[in-house]
Amino acid sequence: MPTHPVDHATDEIVERYWKDGAVYLRQIFDPARIDRLRETVEAVRADPGPEVHRYVDEPESGKLFFNVSRRWPEETGMRTFIRDSGVTELAARFARAEKLNLLWDGTFYRTPGCEQPTPWHQDAPYWPFEGDQIVSVWIPLDPVSDASVLGFLRGSHRMGRFSRASFRDGGKSSHFASDREDALPVPSLDMAANADYDILRAPLEPGDCAVFHGFALHGCPGNMAKERPLRAATFRFAGEDVRYAERPEGTSPSFPGCGLHDGDPIDSETFPVIWRQDAPSVNL
Numbered sequence: 001m002p003t004h005p006v007d008h009a010t011d012e013i014v015e016r017y018w019k020d021g022a023v024y025l026r027q028i029f030d031p032a033r034i035d036r037l038r039e040t041v042e043a044v045r046a047d048p049g050p051e052v053h054r055y056v057d058e059p060e061s062g063k064l065f066f067n068v069s070r071r072w073p074e075e076t077g078m079r080t081f082i083r084d085s086g087v088t089e090l091a092a093r094f095a096r097a098e099k100l101n102l103l104w105d106g107t108f109y110r111t112p113g114c115e116q117p118t119p120w121h122q123d124a125p126y127w128p129f130e131g132d133q134i135v136s137v138w139i140p141l142d143p144v145s146d147a148s149v150l151g152f153l154r155g156s157h158r159m160g161r162f163s164r165a166s167f168r169d170g171g172k173s174s175h176f177a178s179d180r181e182d183a184l185p186v187p188s189l190d191m192a193a194n195a196d197y198d199i200l201r202a203p204l205e206p207g208d209c210a211v212f213h214g215f216a217l218h219g220c221p222g223n224m225a226k227e228r229p230l231r232a233a234t235f236r237f238a239g240e241d242v243r244y245a246e247r248p249e250g251t252s253p254s255f256p257g258c259g260l261h262d263g264d265p266i267d268s269e270t271f272p273v274i275w276r277q278d279a280p281s282v283n284l
Ligand SMILES: O=C(O)CCC(=O)C(=O)O
Pocket: 106, 108, 117, 118, 123, 136, 138, 150, 218, 219, 220, 232, 234
């Protein structure tokens, strides 16, 4: 029986991650830790800090969908999870990294029946990095059916760079005024009828997670459950091949004070090195 999250990352599953760009893992985090992470996410809702985007906020219906990035400097619960849950070692194993930087934590929060989707997108084009070792771990804190789950287009991490859809209108418009000329149009994937597309999706329970590559196309149909919220925390990491990339076209989130320049290794206060293969503990 695997006892540590990293024990679930067998060679075969890591191989599948590199082939498909994403994998789901089942029951790898213990319930008490997930309970504490859920409390942390509620604390983030109460005090989201500056990097909050409210895509739906309807006081009359009570519907809310927001995303917050980077609360670890303020939220002890986020730091504790990154340090003690095994998520960092797990990401290092999938990235096949010798050194891991923390990028940031994210919170995605939908109230019951808030059906606003997260459009299909790749993360890396929104961010100021280049590299193959960008890994995110998406951890649902509520049961999620396959109608509401974060899904992935299999193999899309090797399909090139897609243009960046806006989260505000579910992907109908572009997030930025301009995008790179080499960006491909986001394929319009009908998530309800996906016979033409090889989409990875599965119902998940608290304790499960999705691990995915920075260039994997992914999207969430919205919270189709009327009786419960859909709360998820995402932890984002980078291995040693990742470099800072200046993007005149803008990034989200943005890091104006990080002091890094195009092509720099990202080691910094903003993106600290928190794990090294030759020093087993997580340093945060
Ligand atoms: O939970 C969601 O709606 C989106 C999550 C996501 O896009 C991410 O974690 O990168």
